[in-house]
Amino acid sequence: MKSYGEYIKALRESKGLTLRDVERQTEVSNAYLSQLESSKIKQPSPTMLYKLAELYGVKYEVLMEKVGYPVPQATTSVKSRKSEETVLHRVGVISKEEEMELLEYLKFMRGRRK
Amino acid sequence: MKSYGEYIKALRESKGLTLRDVERQTEVSNAYLSQLESSKIKQPSPTMLYKLAELYGVKYEVLMEKVGYPVPQATTSVKSRKSEETVLHRVGVISKEEEMELLEYLKFMRGRRK
DNA sequence: CACTTTTGCTTGCAATACTTAGCAATGCTC
């Protein structure tokens, strides 16, 4: 498996850009870019990856994955979509009584706010 | 806008977990968790956020966004969730603020009952 | 060839993520 460094280096070169070109357009120092391309940085920040993704025209998630971060939509294989985000799922099982009470409270909240 | 710290703190408390409970289940030190909950860490790593998202049953992207990282699908604020057939959804779209408050209230409800 | 500019890279250095150790306050058990 290719290191993420080789990957982003290939991207840059395919666009015919120098490290300093990229520095100008992304505000990331050429020194740091160089370290990135040789995979010397273990955990580059998402912000950095985003800037590069934008400039190179690749998906942000792809870089995230290359670096080894967990990626939202597990592009890799099957992800059980079990944890759909619903408020109910977040707080765990809710009894009927609790549910009723929460609904009451939500109603109250909304009435109050307006 | 509520800080990300308050948000994840509310999540933990709504589940009735202590910092050391979370430490055991996520391998993240309770000291660090405490710092996270008071937003003392400016850029917590995606890996950390992922662990918390898993444990708390929240979408990874939501935490990423709260922290201020770019998110693949720039889903800002309200975001209508896909209509799940949960009671809360029947009531309509729930904003982040409302969600926060509901979590608080659920915590209160549960504490009261025992 | 001289001389300048451009290129990728390395070397400190400040900032900060994350941990281990330990504290004060609260809660439990007898």
Next chain:
DNA sequence: GAGCATTGCTAAGTATTGCAAGCAAAAGTG
């Protein structure tokens, strides 16, 4: 109430991110 465990938190330490400065090799330019 004494003794012990649990709670959240801070302090101090280590490691890593990201930058500014500067270097040697390569590439113009005359």
